[in-house]
Amino acid sequence: MKISNTKNIVFITGAFVSNESWNEWIPYFESKGYSSIAPPWPHKDAPAEVLRNRHPDSEIASNRLQGLIDYYVGIIGQLKVKPILIGHSIGGLLVQLLLQRGLGIAGIAIHSVPPQGLITFKWSFLKAGWGPLGFFTSTKKSYLMSFKEWQYAFTNGMSLEQQKASYYQLAIPESKLIVRDTITNVAKVDFNKPHAPLLLLSGSDDHTIPASLNYANYSKYNHSNSVTDYKEFKGRNHFVLGQPTWKENADYILDWISKVIH
Template identity: 55%
Template sequence: MKTKTIMFVTGAFVTHHCWDEWREYFEARGYSTLAPAWPFKDGTAAELRARQPNDVDLARLTLAELVDHYAGIAKSFPEKPIIIGHSLGGLITQILLNRGLASAAVAIHSVPPQGIIPYEFSFLKSTWGALGLFTSLDETYLMPFDTWQYAFVNEMPLEEQQKAYDLFTAPESKRVARGGLTSAAAVDFDKPHAPLLLTSGSLDNIIPAHLNNRNFERYKMNGSVIEYKEFPGRNHHTLSQAGWESDADYILDWIKNY
């Protein structure tokens, strides 16, 4: 039996180390995995925060460049990988799937593609600062702890919220954040695609389940395999939130049966 490759795609505001436990989980079950860092974000959260706000290379990164970065990696394999992305990484996963670069895809709490208007107040409250209006685009944005508490780790004990912030939170490109409002975030919902699973969490503030469901509903039932799953009690920090293994179990079973 051939070993299948899973490529994990990281979202905004955090480092690629958010996938470390997921990589161990799937590798223990026979998969080959990788979680490539974003350009200019290959470091620990502490190392990246030490560059804040003057990491000009990261600040000038665009969403189109970021998508192409992951597309180039996906194309480097002899066979199409399974692609799993979280948040903005979920949007990138949907775009890569749309380009025909995945054998199957899972978008976890995905930022919606262009055309799905995120009117939910909690989304706007969580992401407004990242757009960096009236600030220099050559300076990176670091999500403040109080925003992190609301957007990522709501309903978790304070000690766990702080630990997660210290381990994972990293500066971000405002250009990438703004790219989500442009054609760089476009998906052709009518185009047939490889199997796709979209997941959401009932406690997620930054990407509410209602927004994820509208993302799912935009895909046409044109014969492509597509599924939507909402997990109760999950916030946006679902990759490391206590009990994350149940989400991974569900995704593993789905991958095996697509």
């Protein structure tokens, strides 16, 4: 199935990282003819170092998933045509939720946080997610991953130099409430509902969102007349957007887009 062409892409950032995660992706996709934006989340329109220095940040801590959905609905509403949506982690969940509303002509969910009702008891997932959920701590304070947590949850398998550089450039405080909201009805997807073409990508080395969880997410979609595709990449961790192999993922996405959109 193919649908009418568009040249707009909205990149949707995940939790704990700056929207500068897309800094290499935007010019690359623009070189292929796509007008691309990667808006910062509310209260996060500042360099990562500045945001870390503000931690704990009560404004960031107040962010909720529903507010984030509404925020992207507003951004998409300002575009002249429906965009292609590309999101990472919680951004991948947002892609799925926005496609449910008919707000994209195609969606790519990269190492996506799953919709409500999908969970795994794999140890790496539980270990990576326990701290950010912030149980037994105040939700009025933002959560900032320590460098040790960043090494495990995002950059496992990378060199120490790469881990340090990525933490300094991109790690930012997060709302515990947004993380908790991903297991509520706000994150519910109707898997039987028709939807625009959707591609889910996973990584074999992702501690935060194991590939098995992304595959379970993919397998839930039941509408036979809607395009839903899945691809697992070997060697990808949760820092997939910034790994040296990022362009291979980008090229796969571009090729997939060319097949479902004309």
